[in-house]
Amino acid sequence: MIIAASIFVMAAASLAVLFLLNFYRDPERKIPKGSNIVSPADGKVISIIKTSKRSLKINKGVLGKIEARTGDVARECYVVSIFMSPLDVHINRAPIDGVVESVRHTKGRFFAAYDLEKSLNNENNEITIKNKRIGRIKAIQIAGFLARRIICSARKGEKVKKGQRIGRIALGSQVTMAMDSRKCALRIKEGQRVKAGSSVIAEYR
Numbered sequence: 519m520i521i522a523a524s525i526f527v528m529a530a531a532s533l534a535v536l537f538l539l540n541f542y543r544d545p546e547r548k549i550p551k552g553s554n555i556v557s558p559a560d561g562k563v564i565s566i567i568k569t570s571k572r573s574l575k576i577n578k579g580v581l582g583k584i585e586a587r588t589g590d591v592a593r594e595c596y597v598v599s600i601f602m603s604p605l606d607v608h609i610n611r612a613p614i615d616g617v618v619e620s621v622r623h624t625k626g627r628f629f630a631a632y633d634l635e636k637s638l639n640n641e642n643n644e645i646t647i648k649n650k651r652i653g654r655i656k657a658i659q660i661a662g663f664l665a666r667r668i669i670c671s672a673r674k675g676e677k678v679k680k681g682q683r684i685g686r687i688a689l690g691s692q693v694t695m696a697m698d699s700r701k702c703a704l705r706i707k708e709g710q711r712v713k714a715g716s717s718v719i720a721e722y723r
Contacts (some may be wrong), residue, residue: 527529531631531654531714533715535706544607544609544683545607547574547708548646548716549679549715549716550716550718552721553651553721553722554705554721554722555652555697555702555718555720556612556614556680556684556714556715556716556717557600557611557706557713557716557719558611558612558657558684558712558714558720559588559602559608559610559692560602560607560608560609560691560713561602561603561692561711562603562672562694562714563581563710564599564601564692565577565597565599566596566597566598566599566704566707567596567710568594568596568597568699569595570595570598571588572584572585572587572589572657573586573588573589574597575671576597582626583639584639584642584660584694585654586644586696587656589654590646591698592653592696592697592698592700594699594700595696595698596698596702596704597696598695598706598719599693600694600695600696601692602687602691602693604689607713608686608687608689608715609657609683609685609714610683610684610685610686610693611681611683611688611714612656612657612672612679612681612683612684613657613695613697613719614629614648614649614655614680614681615675615678616650616655616678616681617648617675618646618647618649618673618677618678619644619646619647619648619654619672619673620645620674621645621673622644623642624639624641624642624643624644626639626640626641626646626661633655637663640660641661642660642668643659643668643670643685644657645658645659645670645685647678652697652701652702652722653698653701655695655697656695657684657693657694657695658693658695658696661689662685662687662688662689662691662692666684667688668687668688669685669686669687670685671683672684672685680715681714695719697719701723702721704719705718706720
């Protein structure tokens with residue numbers, strides 16, 4: 519009985535170590551050259567919305583939501599959401615060259631359990647980057663339900679390069695980005711898997 523329990527504990531510990539090694543991996547990526555916008559995250563494209571609203575309610579892939587401002591990006595935007603499973607690389611990268619115009623963090627909030635519409639607002643962090651040719655692009659880091667932890671290394675006024683590391687989100691999470699739909703052409707579709715820094719989300723003129 520003791521031997522069986524010891525084997526179980528060792529197996530569980532080994533699986534935990536393998537999971538953490540997998541989760542914290544940070545592979546190098548080949549950044550595509552040219553007039554394009556790259557994915558800020560690894561994962562699956564779960565939503566593509568074209569909107570002219572100044573703000574938009576974005577549903578989290580599994581549970582929760584955030585209220586995202588799009589009016590400060592452009593009059594008409596593409597809003598692309600990428601879901602990151604616990605097995606995906608969780609490093610986030612800058613989608614384009616530019617200057618970090620703002621970083622805005624919002625704490626997660628729980629509401630009354632009986633009101634499912636307002637049950638959970640996820641912790642999120644908006645990073646707005648201004649590019650000379652296309653204008654503003656916003657990458658929104660959205661924390662998961664269990665491990666609500668966002669790490670952001672981007673700082674206001676900092677110059678960033680396309681594909682540069684700008685943060686990380688713990689465990690299952692999501693990154694949503696907003697860009698001017700009048701100045702770019704999408705190169706992805708819903709259900710497609712993408713990689714941060716190397717998958718082209720859109721091209722611009």
